Every structure is written in C-alpha cells, then in structure tokens.
Amino acid sequence: MNCIICHNPSDNAICQHCAVLELxxxxxxxxxxxxxxxxxxxxQEIMGHPGFPVAGHVHHALVAAVLVAxxxxxxxxxxxxxxxxxxxxxxxxxxxxCAGFGADAAAIACGIAVSLINGNTINAEHAAGxxxxxALTGEAxxxxxxxxxxxxxxxxxxxxxxxxxxxxxRVMGVTxxxxxxxxxxxxxxxxxxxNGPACKYYSDSV
Ligand SMILES: [Zn+2]
Numbered sequence: 001m002n003c004i005i006c007h008n009p010s011d012n013a014i015c016q017h018c019a020v021l022e023l024x025x026x027x028x029x030x031x032x033x034x035x036x037x038x039x040x041x042x043x044q045e046i047m048g049h050p051g052f053p054v055a056g057h058v059h060h061a062l063v064a065a066v067l068v069a070x071x072x073x074x075x076x077x078x079x080x081x082x083x084x085x086x087x088x089x090x091x092x093x094x095x096x097x098c099a100g101f102g103a104d105a106a107a108i109a110c111g112i113a114v115s116l117i118n119g120n121t122i123n124a125e126h127a128a129g130x131x132x133x134x135a136l137t138g139e140a141x142x143x144x145x146x147x148x149x150x151x152x153x154x155x156x157x158x159x160x161x162x163x164x165x166x167x168x169x170r171v172m173g174v175t176x177x178x179x180x181x182x183x184x185x186x187x188x189x190x191x192x193x194x195n196g197p198a199c200k201y202y203s204d205s206v
Contacts, residue, residue: 003018004030006029014049027046027065028065028084028087031065034073036069038165039067043062043063043066056095057091057097058091064090065083065086071168075174086112089112090112093105093108104144104156106140107138107144107160110163118133140159140160140164143159144160152191158201165178188204
C-alpha cells in the first residue's frame with residue numbers, strides 16, 4: 001500500500017516518516033498529494049493521523065487547507081502557494097478564539113479558503129469575492145451556533161465542511177464531492193466531551 005499522506009510505498013496507511021511529521025506539515029503534504037474532491041474525506045483521513053488532537057486550533061488550518069485542495073482538484077485555478085497561505089492563515093487564528101472572540105474559527109477558516117481562491121485583497125475592487133467569503137463564513141457560523149451541548153472540534157469540522165461543499169458547488173463554479181452516506185465520527189472514545197447520541201455525527205459502531 002501507499003502512505004495516504006506522502007503516497008510513497010508503506011506497510012501502514014501512514015508511513016513511519018509521516019507518522020512523526022509536525023501537524024501543519026501533515027496537512028500540507030496530504031493536501032499537496034491528494035487528488036480528492038471531497039473535503040470531508042480529506043479531513044477524516046488527516047484527523048486520523050496519530051498526532052492529531054481531539055480538539056485544538058490545528059483544526060482551523062485543516063478546514064482552510066482541505067477546501068483549497070478540493071477546489072484545485074475539482075478543476076479550480078489556485079496556485080500551490082495558496083495552500084501554504086491557507087495553513088498559515090488558519091494557524092494564525094489564536095488558540096481559544098472560538099470561545100473568547102464570539103466567532104468560531106472553523107467557520108472563519110471556510111472564509112479564508114474562499115478569500116484565497118478569490119484573491120481577495122484590501123482593495124474594494126474585489127468586493128464581490130469578499131462578499132462570497134463573508135457569506136460562507138456567516139452561514140458556517142450560524143450552523144455552528146445552532147449546535148448544543150459541549151463544544152466539539154470534530155462536529156464543527158464536519159458541519160462546516162458539509163456546508164462549504166454545498167456552498168462551493170452552488171457559488172464557486174466547481175463540483176466538490178458531497179458525502180454519499182451519513183458522516184460517522186470515529187473519535188467518540190477519545191473525546192471526553194463527546195455529546196454522544198445527541199450529536200448527528202455520533203456512531204456507536206466505530
Ligand atoms: Zn508518508
């Protein structure tokens with residue numbers, strides 16, 4: 001088999017080299033090498049890396065990066081540097097932001113991806129592209145706001161990527177791959193704050 005991150009021959013799904021990579025580099029290498037058009041499948045595989053935490057700000061870079069990579073793989077024009085920028089920008093949102101700044105960073109990460117794809121700058125001439133970014137951030141923010149129970153980075157990632165897949169297909173001129181079946185979260189056992197059957201991604205069979 002080949003390693004899901006570097007695609008080199010490997011005895012395991014993740015090779016020895018990639019198993020010890022720093023997480024930003026895991027995201028970068030995975031997104032550079034994948035041909036997937038499914039942001040959700042990409043996120044599931046990356047979050048399955050042994051070093052990936054149950055919660056934390058690395059999820060922000062993850063969301064921004066898989067959306068940029070899926071857009072590229074679906075035929076969208078985006079330079080490789082944008083992938084690095086997506087990771088850098090996602091990573092630049094301070095830890096604890098979601099709790100203390102009144103805005104969920106997984107939602108903002110969706111807007112980061114659209115901003116980079118549209119080449120948004122501080123100039124007003126790009127207002128249409130900026131509106132697209134803000135609209136997705138807004139939709140994703142409301143989606144997360146409608147959750148209840150404990151905060152959960154996995155639930156946030158799944159829900160904003162479901163929504164973003166739909167948004168990209170509607171607005172961004174590409175066709176990303178939407179999930180064919182219900183998304184089933186494999187992280188319940190590791191997550192002390194798991195909302196259990198109250199979460200729409202909960203599965204007792206994984
Ligand atoms: Zn590898």
